[in-house]
Amino acid sequence: MRHVISLLIENESGALSRVSGLFSARGYNIESLTVAPTEDASMSRMTIVTTGSDDIIEQITKQLNKLVEVVKVVDISEAAHIERELMLVKIRATGKDREEIKRTVDIFRARIIDVTDASYVVELTGNQGKLDAFLGAIEPALILETVRSGVCGIGRGDRVLKL
């Protein structure tokens, strides 16, 4: 099962390697991991997308909690939540492809943020499925480069992950 784990961690050097080291040492999967400071600069927020049986997910959250610098851990995928990922795609855009791509961009509510006579850079946010679908809609030979931020997640409604 796929899970999205959010955590608050002290913004100390080495904190990230404690988390990634834990996953590799214990053989857990990481599908994506994002991290950046929060509004309180002394703390970072991390979103980890992982897969595993219920037993493994239970161990993952317990092991994360055990790290001395980890302040809080929540499996946000246990309840209603929102996931977003940012993607930038550089697409070869010449001749009639230019219009075609622009139409696809509009359909997906993406934006073209850089233009040359031979290419576009497209920015798109959404859940993983939407990003995958966009890539599926573009002729593969035209995709020059993609970069994805990994998933950020937040609980819906009044569920708040805060100190």
Next chain:
Amino acid sequence: MVLTGAEIVIRCLQEEKVEYVFGYPGGAVLYIYDALFQQESVRHVLVRHEQAAVHAADGYARSTEQVGVALVTSGPGATNAVTGIATAFCDSIPLVIISGQVPTAAIGQDAFQEVDTVGITRPCVKHNFLVKDVREIASTIKKAFYLAKTGRPGPVLVDIPKDVSMHQCEYEYPKEISMRSYNPVVKGHSGQIKKAVQLLLGAKRPMIYTGGGVVLSNAAEQLTKLTRLLGYPVTNTLMGLGGYPAGDRQYLGMPGMHGTYEANMAMHYSDVLLAVGARFDDRVIGLPSHFAEEPRKIIHIDIDPSSISKRVKVDVPIVGDVKEVLEEMIRQLESGEARPNPEALAAWWKQVEEWRGRNCMVYKNSDEIIKPQFVVQKLWEVTGGEAIVTSDVGQHQMWAAQYYPFTKPRRWLNSGGLGTMGVGMPYAMGAQLAHPDMQVACITGEASIQMNIQELSTCKQFRLPIKICNLNNRYLGMVRQWQQLFHGGRYSESYMDSLPDFAKLAESYGHVGIRVDKPSDVEGALREAFTTHKNELVFLDFQVDPTENVYPMVQGGKGLTEMILSAEDL
């Protein structure tokens, strides 16, 4: 008061009432050694190898309730310490290791004796720190001690670059420490405890299974009280020996791979199992799926939530300090009316006694050749069962655990989790320094003892009268046993050729060496060691039967009930 970083380090150790620092100097810690030189309260024990420094600090910690402290230099000093750190980590032993680092400006430059100590040790410490500013030394060391001894204890490393130890700043030791990200649960959930007590009282075939957590939390008294109140059988793991007095009727011996028949059978066929500070590790429950075949309810008390339901599913988890939780259980039991069902209990004990009647620990003694088990039994007699016993890793370790019944905690020091050969003598050093008036014996093998044999020199310098009992079978005995049983008797690289004359070797360091060849000389030699040479280190080199195996045995990957009881079962 303005002090240098090095002086601050020593002040902090004084504040923490550190008696001994085990260490070895080098370039990156020269300032710290200089500060050490100029004071008297913190005493330094100069080992002969950094691995032994950490093991000795670890032995000191295991035999007391104190945090052990080691001090090593950067690069090779730190890497030599890693085995010691990992050993302590696997057994949750509170240590603070201070390592020197190259100057901050040189970090990352591939400087002389630079290694990423924080990176190398990260997976085998509870936590570690690189101190980049002299103003952070005091608070970091305070945190290190706090982390090492609270919650699930463990080693904490503080890496200090040379320039940081030289810089100066205003010194003040923080009185208290609080970390928003670290708040171990101490008190158990009272609702869960209530559920556990009810479950225990309703049990028909109850069993108590306890581990190192009882020793670490200093809860032997509470465990004994609870066990007697309930009248249930109890087993202590290798790490938990001494948690409940061996020899008592309710005590069934050790469980697991080399545990007793009665302990393993009672674990397996129990209907309610109370696990206390024990973690169902693979040397106890080799095959969780086999263990799960018998229906039973499991209550698990542990300070570390991640130890609960890791290998074996638990019905009533109780996160908390073992001592606190046991106290609460005793309170609830004593204040309630309910008592265990006497008929069910009598029937269960009848069954347990039948299992015990198999006498799984008997071995064939001999007049001709010394049996290793016999040496351990004689050691127990000669020391009145009151010694601190350390061991290395191998067959001798199992025989020590099986044939020296421990009645008190912190008397049995061994590397249970990592299984590190070479801990025996350094553990004995740490224990003897902490308990100068106690008898300290190290039960070892001719292979293990050679892994830190250089410490005979440290023992001479610090006049440590430990008694080394070398069960010399000329083999990596435990390896040989597995090769005999599982690899068609092909003894690949398990014979120890070219052994030294250990008695003479000990003498060359200025100790007493005694070689013992005959069973009839065993007791005399031990008495001579513990009386005539009471104040000297004695190396007893017992020439034991090289073919002896450790039984009972549950093979790796087999169920608890599938034991080989003796050579006849092969």
